[in-house]
Amino acid sequence: MIASIIFLVFPLCLVMAALTDLIEMKIPNRIPAILSLAFLSLAPFVDLNLQQFAFHLLAGIVVFAGCFALFALGAMGGGDAKLLTAAALWFGFNGSLVGFLATVAFLGGILTILLLIVRARANTVLALGLPIPSSIVLAKKVPYGIAIGAAGLISFPQSPLAIWAIHAAG
Template sequence: MLEALIFVVFPFCMLFAAISDMLSMTIANRVPVLLVVVFALVAPLTGMEWAAFGWHFAAGAVVLAVTFGLFAMGGMGGGDAKLLAATAVWMGLNVHLVEYLVVSTFIGGLLTLAILLYRKSPLAVFTGRNPFLRHFAEESAGVPYGIALGLGGLLTYPDSPLMVWALARLAG
């Protein structure tokens, strides 16, 4: 049962956040809340030491403090900040968090370049009225960074502490 939660909840939340941000430029509060609540319930049952458990939440707090500052300055959306913090809780205060941040930043940079090129292209004039593409075509709209955060989470999740534990349980 624990393995199933570990295999399903995090990837589902990452996909949901990416698709939601792509379609509506919003990430619902229920996504980071679900991530944090499930981690808080599942991690102790995996045998994670309490100190490690605390460090996972410390990672979330540090990331939330930094991303809230970016949000307050207008450099990041609130949903992105909360998703990053909740993902940091799952990754922990270790190299896995750094890996997630680097991968997500790289994907986000590519996504931003692609959207900026699209907005300057003649294609945006013709496709900008499409409900699916309108957020990408609007010059005043931001970049749906939840796409990069979701993909970064999916790519780095297999190395995260809970996923490593769940895979070891299945293998053993």
């Protein structure tokens, strides 16, 4: 049962965040809230000792501090900061967090380049009537929730909770 919840909540929240950021250019607060509350609710059942649990919380705090600084500088949206922080809780302070953040940065760079290309040809894209949300073509910001969601899905199998769930389901 716990393994099923782990395999459902994290990926579903990240997919919903990516989709809403793509379509609406915002991430609803309920998504990072669900991710955070789900982690806090599941942690006692996945064999995390107190020290490991503390390192997961510390990972969230450190990522939040970095995201808050980027938000204050206008380099990151608030929804992206909350989503990245909530996802960091699931990875904890280990190699999987570093891999996740590196994947977010890499995919975010690719996403930004693609958006710059599309936006440079906005008139052509709009004239072709391609099924692309107008916010992608016309907005000035990057829907980084897409990169966070994709990186989370790619990195999730290396997260401590996913590893526990794989062994529990196996």
